[in-house]
Amino acid sequence: MSYFEIAESDIGPLNDKVTIITGASSGIGLATAQLFLSKGAIVYGADLQAPIATISDPKFSFTSLDVTSWPDLCALFQKAHAEQGRIDVLFANAGIYSREDYLSVRQGTDGQLEEPSKLTFQVNLSALANQVALAAHYMTTQQTPRGGCITLTASSTSYQRFDAPDYVASKHGVIGLMRGTSVHAKNNNLPLRINAVAPSWTRTGLVTVSQMQFENLGIISQPPEAVARSVALLASDETRSCQCIYSRGGEYVEVEEPMHATMLKQFRFTGLAEEDEREQVIDLIFGSGKELEVQ
Secondary structure, three states: OOOEOOOHHHOOOOOOOEEEEEOOOOHHHHHHHHHHHHOOOEEEEEEOOOOOOOOOOOOEEEEEOOOOOHHHHHHHHHHHHHHHOOOOEEEEOOOOOOOOOOOOOOEOOOOOEOOOOOHHHHHHHHHHHHHHHHHHHHHHHOOOOOOEEEEEEOOHHHHOOOOOHHHHHHHHHHHHHHHHHHHHHHHOOOOEEEEEEEEOOEOOOOOOOOHHHHHHOOOOOEOHHHHHHHHHHHHHOOOOOOOEEEEEOOEEEEOHHHHHHHHHHHOOOOOOOOHHHHHHHHHHHOOOOOOOOOO
């Protein structure tokens, strides 16, 4: 794998692309909204709080919502589709940091052990899955143009060991969601491109140190605008599907395809080498009614 840069010229036009961005009030979401607007997109931003920066572009609208609320998400997607007649791009980005280590539990005032909070999973994974479901519904049922691009915010920790159990598990789950939905879309001829971005240390509201403090710690960091460029590239380059762009210090590498190729070469999870054959086996085992062709 070799790192590459993303120049302005590498990002194709996004003119009038109807785009939904969650977690749009700050950090990566806000930077992505601003970049998409500069490329001519129509952006529907959503978050719990209003944007920390004023966006006066007439192509931008903001909705206050809780991404863990299915009715709130439904209202957002319904609004965008009703006003524009289509949804072209979803950037499912809203996320929070770790809340539980799952190796300790608290005792409540009643003396009983309290169940650990699932909020990190609900925001980082369950809410993303719901956003994917809604985007897929509108993108595959709308007439012109049918289909669209869905990008999920994963993390460098999606591929790493890191001391934040619920956060890491949720971000690993994001990659699983991308993989599973991408294969399902392909097998069912759905015109959807589902990708992810995996930022390394990024100076957003999730972290509490400045660029200088990062440098003093010897850690390479990047501004949210660097991640926004990877999101825009995935949205504008229609050849990219089931990819994950990792970014570090403003440099990028696509990690999913080479990793997938390596895993296929090293392991035979179902005992069959070819992906098409594996799908037939899975269908047969789980009772799809399809017959396995033996040659």
